[in-house]
Amino acid sequence: MGAELGAEQPETIAAIVAAHRAGTLTPAQTIARTYQRIRERNDPAVFISLRDEKDAIAEAEKLAARADAASLPLYGIPVAVKDNIDALGFPTTAACPAFSYTPTHDSTAVERLRAAGAIIIGKTNLDQFATGLVGVRSPYGIPKNSIREDLIPGGSSSGSAVAVGAGLVPLSLGTDTAGSGRVPAMLNNIVGLKPSLGMISTAGLVPACRTLDCISVFALTVDDAALALSVISGPDQADPFSRDRPLEPTIPFPAKLRLGVPRNGQLIFFGDKKSEAAYADALKRWSALGATLVEFDLEPFYETARLLYEGPWVAERYLVIKNLLASAPDSIHPVTREITAAGARLTAAETFSALYRLQGLRKIAERAFANIDALVLPTAPTAYTTAQVLANPIELNSRLGTYTNFVNLLDLCGLAVPASMRTDGIPFGITLLAPAGRDGMLASIGRVFHADTKLTVGAKGVAQAPLAALPGNSSDEIPIAVVGAHLSGMALNGELKALNARLIEATRTAPDYKLYALPTTPPKPGMLRVEAGKGASIELEIWSLSSSAFGQFVNAIPAPMAIGTIRLADGRSVKGFLVEPEALGEARDITVYGGWRAYMKEAATT
Template sequence: MDTLASLLTAHRSGRSSPSDTIRATYRRIAAHADPAMFITLRPEADVLAEAAALEARKAAALPLYGIPVAVKDNIDVAGLPTTAACPAFAYEPTVDAVAVARLKAAGALIIGKTNLDQFATGLVGVRSPYGVPRNVFKPDLVPGGSSSGSASAVAAGIVPIALGTDTAGSGRVPAMLQNIVGLKPSLGLVPNTGLVPACRTLDAISIFALTVDDAMAVLEVMGGYEASDAFSRPLTIAPLGPMPEKPTIGILPPAQREFFDDADAAAAYESALARLAGLGATLKEIDFAPFAETARLLYEGPWVAERFIVAEDLLARDPDAIHPVTRTITEAGGKSSAADAFRALYRLQELRAAVKPLLAGLDAILVPTAPTAYRLDEVLADPIRLNSRLGTYTNFVNLLDMCGTAVPAHIAASGVPYGVTFLAPAGQDGAVASLARAFAADADMPLAASADHAAYPALGALPDPERVDICMFGAHLSGLPLNAEVKSFGGRFVASVTTAAAYRMALIEGDVPRPGVSRVREGGTAIAGEIWSLPFDGVGRLLATIPAPLGLGSVELADGRRVAGFLAEAVPMAGCPDISAFGGFRAYLASLTSPAA
């Protein structure tokens, strides 16, 4: 399955283009054949036109260059209907939600709007007039909600990234049930301007991905203060880092674990704790009682009234337009009094005070993402009670102002996937994601629901999220005439390298002589070069100075690695002097000044 990182590498190296990726995306949509996944799917021709425009701009340095993204249909995308899974509520926005606008500016291509539990009310994914998206990992299970279509799109490998929302767990429960990553940012980190609210005080736009690295790459693009959002906060996103040497992780005491008689879920959590201990973590039992009480408070307090506010006009005008279960839940919010609201707020403040010392000294807490998994037929027969159970370990998170990353943990013999979520106070998004990343890489899990069950990526070196490595062969090498230009663009020397023995080098004559390195089928040799690291904007500035027939392509190194590098088109080089025998441009220049020359 394609990850965001692998697609970016392919796009920047020239192995494939954004247009190629979009064509493959639509082929997968057709092959997957789930009409309930998308509420609105953009015409392929429109997305291809945007991909071609990106390619024409030579925008490969953009952090999401050509990455296809699906968006939950309670988040505005200009020109596409926003339905919140309620046709009678639908409207067509003329501007993008801020989060979507930031994705587009970073080079992402929006494929369409995904299905959801109506008005983002539910954790099951079955409360939509547009149908129930198929759980890709285990079809008899509910897909999880409310971000059902977005999770299914990522799990199916249709897109590497999809946006969800998370008020009570809608960005985490579907991730567990479909064996993918769900990142729930701190409240206010990602702007909510252009989001149909569920509970305005608790909503967070969330991210589904195949890996934690991919999710964090998207968070770095979307996150940041936005004046148009009254709930936005100037929080800092720390980059991914290595797992602390001996992190202290809060865990559930055995007496306070609730799995609703699901022995596989209980075993999965125990296995996760053992894995963490094996990674060097210190496990510390904490009192879960105040967290559990906070979770129950969510549907007993004023936050149901927030859901009522969103649907109030439609409830008065056309109540039958609302899904029966959603209507039952939201109508109750119209009966709360101001006194009820203040009582709940007082109790929440007391619970926050009780939780604060429990979190002191912890790097994170680890909870099951959900206590069990339910089949579709079970939920349809008992929709409210089973839905409520799924929120056991998610409902308290936004009320207590925490951030979290949900990752796969275990697949039972029955084929049911189980997951865990790392949680910490708001503002610690990067630290929590780093812990989740180390855990996921150690878990030996299959990557989503790929046909070959490709393994979750091993924990390799962390890339610099703001830089890219480029292999150079000519006048930009250290000490040569154009090297100062590379440095002025923010370039840093990384290493001297040699290509695989599959290239030829010709001389491009001019005011500044340059080599043109081309890959050949036969008669190739190894060519010396250098790898330089540049910031994304520096890559763009450098590309603007590179004349034809040179361009950015994929270079195979002698050790088998592939990196981006400057290559020449073979046909225009046919009439240029071949200087391959020198093994590198520096050696060629030295030959010009040697006594034998």
């Protein structure tokens, strides 16, 4: 197999899945290549626990034997998972052996990855309890930066970022509370996607700050990261912080893009002239791509950032480990212990005071976005070596969060993208930020910027492939409206995703329909066209399928469901699910709920 595992092999998710579908590479060969690269890398600090290779290969062979394997969006993709996210078969340590436990089931995010055809190969190292942006606060060692070994790997998702940067896996999960999915992405020349809060379920995640945590994605390209997000996003009843927020589609680069840049004199680089020049070059690139740069006031964002570690959110970190602090304080990394212990001293009055100030800052941030589409900022102001951080652990860590600490407090989504390679061999990256729910827009512009840099991906010198054509822009694409179990996050949504369907929009019907709950397993609704104005406007989603996938999908629809023409509230028409009237004898009229999701939500609580 050795001859087949050379450097010419596909590296991105898109290329690997295409090779698996074409039969030019098997999932078992891809998994074997991953383990061979892990051995060659010979860095025991990347993974805290690693699956047995024979076991992983056996799963890959079993996957390839499935009749539907080729339709899976992550068919045979090896994935690494940060070790504060539960994955069945691995202990969860949060980089603290005394805290370790064995989960009884997958986190929701990992469960969705597996359902999409991914193979989990190991759990990666992190700054203990996800507290840090440096990657040096772990009893399991310090992963070597994939680009320059003397640099910190970045944290807290250190192992996950290095695993992708070094080419061990094309996809990994990190987490991002204060920048942990973005700073290590920059330092390893990869893409770090920090989704809108609540878009990816945090069920099965060891919390850092429960109100701010999110699971993040590392990949080599923006398209790969966006694909992973589409697979694992969606509401989850097991997570009280989950939000019902459909993912925007990736669209062509907007003609009138307005990007916010800080006012003159507001940027901070801590004397790093190379980073300052790299940021200026990135802005020139955006202008050349057609974006209009608009100045905004960064100071309120800095003030928000200070709240994160000077305010009550440190108490959330304290809540996670207070028992361990009391019973075995020496088991906690000394820097983590020093930061977290401060959370015990905060009062309820201080908490409310900070919440009031944050609400005011959120309103200021909203106004900043009134005339701009996204902010473009340095991912981090500079980079440090491991030796520098070990000598000055708290101050230098704090500096790295200059442009990241405020993001979740302000409910923004973020995309960290490589921008350039400095003359001293240190990668520089920019981060795009926008209000929650604009993840698709960030991917739409970030993919074009990254491609325009002509940078190689990660640390292996692999050239970027030309940007793929966007799904939905081809005459081969057919839209279909779904109103029930195929909605995002619902029981049968995986059937659409397995056919590489993409969500186009969430909208409503004209007020000419009634909705019924059918006595089926799993529960499904039936929507019936009635006399104009005699029904209600029903919630639906429009998905896009290739013509072949559309045919496959429609062919599998069981009676009494049928495909008909649905009128939308704005007057458009689209093909979608309707029900045969004869089947409604025992069905319950649930039109009053206005949609299947609202009905199921109430049904779950009664």
